[in-house]
Amino acid sequence: MTNLKLLNQTLIDTVANAAANSQRLRKNHNFHQLSEQVQRFINIMQPGTYVRPHRHLRPEDSNGFEFFLVLQGKVGILLFDQSGKVIESERLSSEDHNYGLEIAEGTFHTLVALEANTALFELKEGPYVPQTDKEFLTLFPNEGTAEAQAQVQSWEAHFFMNN
Template identity: 35%
Template sequence: MQLINSTLLNEVTKQAQESPRLRMNCNFHDSLDAKAQRLLNALEPGTILPIHRHPHTAETYLLLRGKIRVMFYNDKKEETESTLLDPLVGSFGVHIPANQWHTLEVLDSGSVLFEVKDGPYTPLRENDLLK
């Protein structure tokens, strides 16, 4: 058992703050081959997440704490929609369909997402990054 509590969120946040990428995962799946990828993703303002898509899986974000803006794009790199996630105002998460271009902007230090997507883990390919 692994308890998801403030202690765990604080530990992963500290690791994110010390990371050059300003983000850190805490995986709950046993391997990268697992059929479900479940993880905490601690994110700090300034982290760079390129506009990308997952062609073979949808992705769900639940924001446990902090504030994050999630943006959606079309093939021309035009922002088509955005949503602000902030659990303090009742906006807890978003479900991102497979093949949808997206990224996020971290607005509060200490932001932590719980993410779920189908496995196995597949690194982003060049054509899954919108440049």
């Protein structure tokens, strides 16, 4: 057994192919075990994927964060207040000046894939507990609905109009 876990183009291409063939149009590949204190993974996203706005809340003795680093492609990141109003937006690209950012604990956010096979390396505090990992901003539609697809198109337009 090797002690190395490689992140290379072959892995990105394999996960991107799985994302393109996924109903959700995105796929993660974890470098961590779910019980570990630090979550490390790549998230490959295709245009049209819907990431329902959410935030992560950790126990009080933790200083949670979420860090995104674009390895390939382009992604838009929207931050929201509790009423669902966009309070900040940022475009990240592996080819531009901004290719990474950190979001503070408790910040509602979403990701918008702006290019095919957009690959992000994500880092956040663990462990991963599916029942408590995310708190959704409930005024936004659930995944898999026509309303969700319309929302994605609106977010894409936000980034393409502000290019």
